[in-house]
Amino acid sequence: xxxxxxxxxxxxxxxxxxxxxxxxxxxxxxxxxxxxxxxxxxxxxxxxxxxxxxxxxxxxxxxxxxxxxxxxxxxxxxxxxxxxxxxxxxxxxxxxxxxxxxxxxxxxxxxxxxxxxxxxxxxxxxxxxxxxxxxxxxxxxxxxxxxxxxxxxxxxxxxxxxxxxxxxxxxxxxxxxxxxxxxxxxxxxxxxxxxxxxxxxxxxxxxxxxxxxxxxxxxxxxxxxxxxxxxxxxxxxxxxxxxxxxxxxxxxxxxxxxxxxxxxxxxxxxxxxxxxxxxxxxxxxxxxxxxxxxxxxxxxxxxxxxxxxxxxxxxxxxxxxxxxxxxxxxxxxxxxxxxxxxxxxxxxxxxxxxxxxxxxxxxxxxxxxxxxxxxxxxxxxxxxxxxxxxxxxxxxxxxxxxxxxxxxxxxxxxxxxxxxxxxxxxxxxxxxxxxxxxxxxxxxxxxxxxxxxxxxxxxxxxxxxxxxxxxxxxxxxxxxxxxxxxxxxxxxxxxxxxxxxx
Numbered sequence: 404x405x406x407x408x409x410x411x412x413x414x415x416x417x418x419x420x421x422x423x424x425x426x427x428x429x430x431x432x433x434x435x436x437x438x439x440x441x442x443x444x445x446x447x448x449x450x451x452x453x454x455x456x457x458x459x460x461x462x463x464x465x466x467x468x469x470x471x472x473x474x475x476x477x478x479x480x481x482x483x484x485x486x487x488x489x490x491x492x493x494x495x496x497x498x499x500x501x502x503x504x505x506x507x508x509x510x511x512x513x514x515x516x517x518x519x520x521x522x523x524x525x526x527x528x529x530x531x532x533x534x535x536x537x538x539x540x541x542x543x544x545x546x547x548x549x550x551x552x553x554x555x556x557x558x559x560x561x562x563x564x565x566x567x568x569x570x571x572x573x574x575x576x577x578x579x580x581x582x583x584x585x586x587x588x589x590x591x592x593x594x595x596x597x598x599x600x601x602x603x604x605x606x607x608x609x610x611x612x613x614x615x616x617x618x619x620x621x622x623x624x625x626x627x628x629x630x631x632x633x634x635x636x637x638x639x640x641x642x643x644x645x646x647x648x649x650x651x652x653x654x655x656x657x658x659x660x661x662x663x664x665x666x667x668x669x670x671x672x673x674x675x676x677x678x679x680x681x682x683x684x685x686x687x688x689x690x691x692x693x694x695x696x697x698x699x700x701x702x703x704x705x706x707x708x709x710x711x712x713x714x715x716x717x718x719x720x721x722x723x724x725x726x727x728x729x730x731x732x733x734x735x736x737x738x739x740x741x742x743x744x745x746x747x748x749x750x751x752x753x754x755x756x757x758x759x760x761x762x763x764x765x766x767x768x769x770x771x772x773x774x775x776x777x778x779x780x781x782x783x784x785x786x787x788x789x790x791x792x793x794x795x796x797x798x799x800x801x802x803x804x805x806x807x808x809x810x811x812x813x814x815x816x817x818x819x820x821x822x823x824x825x826x827x828x829x830x831x832x833x834x835x836x837x838x839x840x841x842x843x844x845x846x847x848x849x850x851x852x853x854x855x856x857x858x859x860x861x862x863x864x865x866x867x868x869x870x871x872x873x874x875x876x877x878x879x880x881x882x883x884x885x886x887x888x889x890x891x892x893x894x895x896x897x898x899x900x901x902x903x904x905x
Contacts, residue, residue, distance in 0.1 A: 449463075473808060536552065560601060568603050627819055629653070636794075636814040647767070657673040699776075709735070738776065772811065795810075796818070
């Protein structure tokens with residue numbers, strides 16, 4: 404593990420054009436005027452997704468075409484996080500360090516100091532506010548400074564004790580009697596105002612995240628609401644204009660972000676996710692949690708009617724006990740019950756803000772690890788009445804990326820990198836300029852996820868043993884092999900130099 408983590412970043416000359424759709428997702432008043440960077444080198448930005456089931460660290464850099472080149476990737480099992488909140492700081496620190504070590508193993512040239520961190524959890528709340536200012540000199544055009552002041556005033560909004568404002572996102576602006584102005588800069592008028600979407604979170608929960616990151620030897624560049632990060636990775640500005648609901652089904656929570664007419668309309672965190680389904684299977688079928696998770700992933704279905712009635716999964720007995728046979732139909736019934744409950748919450752939130760199939764022309768976009776359940780699209784459309792699709796983060800990835808990262812479970816982490824580039828390209832945060840160019844390592848171009856051995860499924864019951872394997876242990880061991888080879892090559896090099904000196 405690196406003891407001193409210097410923030411040295413690699414870059415390539417690039418011209419960033421004005422068609423970067425993902426920037427608008429994070430747009431606030433300070434990002435209304437996009438800057439086109441000519442011949443500027445690009446920093447390496449790192450996203451850190453601290454989830455309930457996994458912690459992922461991805462280092463990326465935009466190439467000359469505006470696509471993300473992945474320069475480092477590491478992940479680890481998450482043990483200290485429940486329902487999106489860091490409860491055990493020590494366990495979370497260990498997991499973050501393991502993810503970082505795996506990231507360094509994939510590219511030893513990386514040196515990471517600052518990270519963009521996702522935040523979720525049932526403590527997240529949102530509220531709508533209205534702000535106005537009367538201009539001192541109404542003979543001049545509205546300036547960026549006045550808009551910045553309007554946003555800064557919203558941080559004084561009263562919120563319950565123990566909460567903290569995470570982000571203030573402007574919606575429609577008004578200038579005097581003119582309504583629904585997307586960008587008021589350059590207008591003339593006496594009074595300028597806007598509607599704002601304010602996102603808040605529990606102070607202790609935010610403090611625990613920052614503490615875990617800092618004790619891991621890193622600095623939190625910014626905290627980003629996870630559904631907003633996921634939205635940046637899986638959709639473009641056309642989706643925002645048409646009206647779309649992003650449903651990010653994670654391990655501990657399901658996060659919702661609703662966009663319409665290019666504006667963020669609503670955010671919510673539903674306190675149920677993939678881990679709840681796993682626990683339901685564990686309790687309902689009387690199996691181990693690891694077995695429940697593997698059955699969910701390999702044979703689970705969100706629609707019981709689509710499951711075969713005569714198909715069974717054979718689970719080995721414990722300590723000489725006879726094997727247990729699990730009906731695939733029963734497995735699907737348990738999954739459908741919990742997923743229907745989650746989608747009922749989604750429907751409730753959409754109705755609360757007046758968003759239905761007539762408004763959401765872009766439909767519902769499912770992402771996150773839980774979105775990979777079979778027949779989930781059909782169940783979502785049945786419960787919500789809105790057209791649904793799966794959101795993959797491939798649109799913003801450069802060719803030749805790791806296939807594993809094209810999965811919806813990494814949408815949040817990749818979206819965090821995009822959030823960082825939005826800050827960089829719009830001068831919202833200070834980035835160091837002593838960057839060095841770091842090439843994409845060959846092992847990252849060729850790296851593939853290690854597949855777990857399948858559970859045996861038969862049309863008719865048979866006494867066949869199931870081989871259980873842990874995907875994460877296999878993947879982590881692969882990363883350690885890469886690091887081990889690199890370390891031994893360094894030792895050999897120094898030994899050769901010492902022999903020559905003798």
